[in-house]
Amino acid sequence: MKEHSVKHQIIQYLSDGEFHSGEMLGGSLGISRAAISKHIKGIQDWGLDVYRVQGKGYQLSAPIDLLDLSIIQKSSSAPVELFSVIDSTNQYLLDNVDDLANGSVCIAEYQANGRGRRGRQWASPYGSNLYFSMYWKLEAGVAAAMGLSLAIGVAIVDALESLGAKDLKLKWPNDLYFNDKKLAGILVEMSGQTGGVAHLVIGMGLNVNMAKDLVDIDQPWANLSHVFDDEMPSRSTIVIALIDAWKKVLDQYELQGMSSFVERWNQLDNFKDKPIKLLMGNKEVIGVGKGITEQGAVKIETANGLETYIGGEISLRKGE
Numbered sequence: 001m002k003e004h005s006v007k008h009q010i011i012q013y014l015s016d017g018e019f020h021s022g023e024m025l026g027g028s029l030g031i032s033r034a035a036i037s038k039h040i041k042g043i044q045d046w047g048l049d050v051y052r053v054q055g056k057g058y059q060l061s062a063p064i065d066l067l068d069l070s071i072i073q074k075s076s077s078a079p080v081e082l083f084s085v086i087d088s089t090n091q092y093l094l095d096n097v098d099d100l101a102n103g104s105v106c107i108a109e110y111q112a113n114g115r116g117r118r119g120r121q122w123a124s125p126y127g128s129n130l131y132f133s134m135y136w137k138l139e140a141g142v143a144a145a146m147g148l149s150l151a152i153g154v155a156i157v158d159a160l161e162s163l164g165a166k167d168l169k170l171k172w173p174n175d176l177y178f179n180d181k182k183l184a185g186i187l188v189e190m191s192g193q194t195g196g197v198a199h200l201v202i203g204m205g206l207n208v209n210m211a212k213d214l215v216d217i218d219q220p221w222a223n224l225s226h227v228f229d230d231e232m233p234s235r236s237t238i239v240i241a242l243i244d245a246w247k248k249v250l251d252q253y254e255l256q257g258m259s260s261f262v263e264r265w266n267q268l269d270n271f272k273d274k275p276i277k278l279l280m281g282n283k284e285v286i287g288v289g290k291g292i293t294e295q296g297a298v299k300i301e302t303a304n305g306l307e308t309y310i311g312g313e314i315s316l317r318k319g320e
Contacts, residue, residue: 006031007039008084008109011048011127017063019056046085046110047125049211061211064127067107068236075240078103078134078247085126087113089133090189090203097191097199100135103247107132107239128210130235132242133203136250142190142198146310147258147296149174149186151249152202154261156184157268159245163238165227169270172289172298172314176206177270181222183207202246208235259294266291271314276300280312289314 009029013020022033029036040050040058049061069082079101086092086108093106108131111124124131138145153170160168169177176184184206191199208224209232225232233241252260266272271289278285278300287302297308 004085007043007046010036010039011043011064012066014050014058014060015064015066015127017060019053019059021057024057043126047128047211064209065235066127067109067239068234071236072107072239072243076105076243078105078243080105080107080239080243083108085110085112086131087111088203089131090187090201093133093135093201094189094191097135097201102135102137103243103250104135105132105239105243106134124205125210129208130204130206130238130242132206132239133201134243134246136200136202138198138200138254140198140254141196144257145188145190145198145200147173147261147292148200148202148253149188150265150292150296151253151258151261152186152188152204152246154264154268155245155249156186156204156206156242158249159241160224160227160238162245163228163233163241164230165224166229168227168268170265170268171270172292173296178222178227180270181220183222183224183227204242206238208232208238258296262292262294262296277315278309278312279315280309285309285312 006029010025013025013028022036025036026033040052044050050058051061052058067082069080072082073080083106088111089106089108093100093104110126111131150173153174153176156176157168157170167178168183171177174186175182184204187203189201189203206224207221210223269289269291272291274289276287276289278298285300285302285307287300287307290299290301290306292298293308295310297310298314300307300309
C-alpha cells in the first residue's frame with residue numbers, strides 16, 4: 001500500500017500535464033531518481049501515458065482530473081471511501097457488508113481486477129474513468145432485486161442529464177449507451193438468503209476520458225467527454241450527482257418496485273423497434289426489440305409473436 005501511495009503522489013504532481021523532473025519528484029518524496037523511474041513504469045502499467053524528455057523530466061500526455069474525497073464527502077450524506085488502487089470496488093463492499101451503513105460508497109482511481117457481467121474483465125486505467133459501487137440493504141429480499149440494474153440505469157441517465165449530458169440511451173439489462181457505443185456498465189451483486197434481507201452491491205464502470213490506444217475492448221465504446229456540448233464537469237462533481245440519483249432511485253424502487261421505471265426506461269431504450277439478437281447460452285432469439293415489461297423482462301417481436309425473457313444478453317456485434 002505504501003508503494004501505491006508513492007505512485008499516487010507522483011501522479012498528483014504530474015496531473016497538471018506539465019513537465020516535472022525526476023530530481024524534483026525524488027526530492028519532494030524523499031526517494032532517489034532511480035526509484036522515481038521505477039514508480040513511473042508501474043504507473044504506466046496502470047494505463048497512464050507518461051513519457052520522459054531528457055533535461056525536462058516526466059509528463060503525462062494530457063492533464064488528468066483526480067477525484068477529491070473532501071469535495072465529494074462534503075456534498076454527500078453517504079459514507080464514501082476513495083482508494084487510489086483497489087482490486088474491485090464491488091468486491092471491497094461485498095467483503096465488508098456487515099460493517100457498512102446503507103448507501104455506503106466505494107470509489108477508486110484504478111481497479112486491478114475490475115469485472116463486468118458474466119465474470120468479464122472491466123478495463124480500469126488509472127484516473128481515466130469512474131469505478132463506483134454502492135451498498136444497499138433491500139428489506140424486501142433477493143426476489144425483489146429483479147430488474148434493479150434497469151432502475152439504476154435510469155438513475156445514471158438522470159444524474160448525467162442533470163449535469164448537461166445529452167443523447168444518452170440504455171441497453172437491456174445493464175448498459176449505458178451513447179451514439180450506439182457502450183458508455184457504462186452496471187453490475188449488481190448480492191448476498192442473502194431467500195426470504196431474508198438482501199445485501200446488494202451495485203457497481204458501475206463509466207468511461208470518462210479513456211485513451212483508445214491504451215485499452216483492448218472488443219466492442220464499440222464511447223467516453224463521457226464526448227457527451228457534453230460544454231465543458232465536462234469534474235469527476236468529483238459527477239460522483240456527487242450519481243450518489244444523489246442512486247439513493248433517490250433506490251428509495252423509490254423499495255417503495256414502488258420496477259413498475260415505476262418502465263415508462264422512463266422504454267423512452268431511453270437504444271434498441272426499441274430495432275432488430276436485435278438475444279443470446280442465452282446456445283440459444284438465439286432473433287426479432288425486434290419492444291422495450292421491457294413491468295417486471296423488467298425484455299420484449300421481443302419474433303416470427304412466433306411477442307415473447308418476453310428475463311435472462312440472456314442482447315447482441316448487435318458484427319459476425320454474431
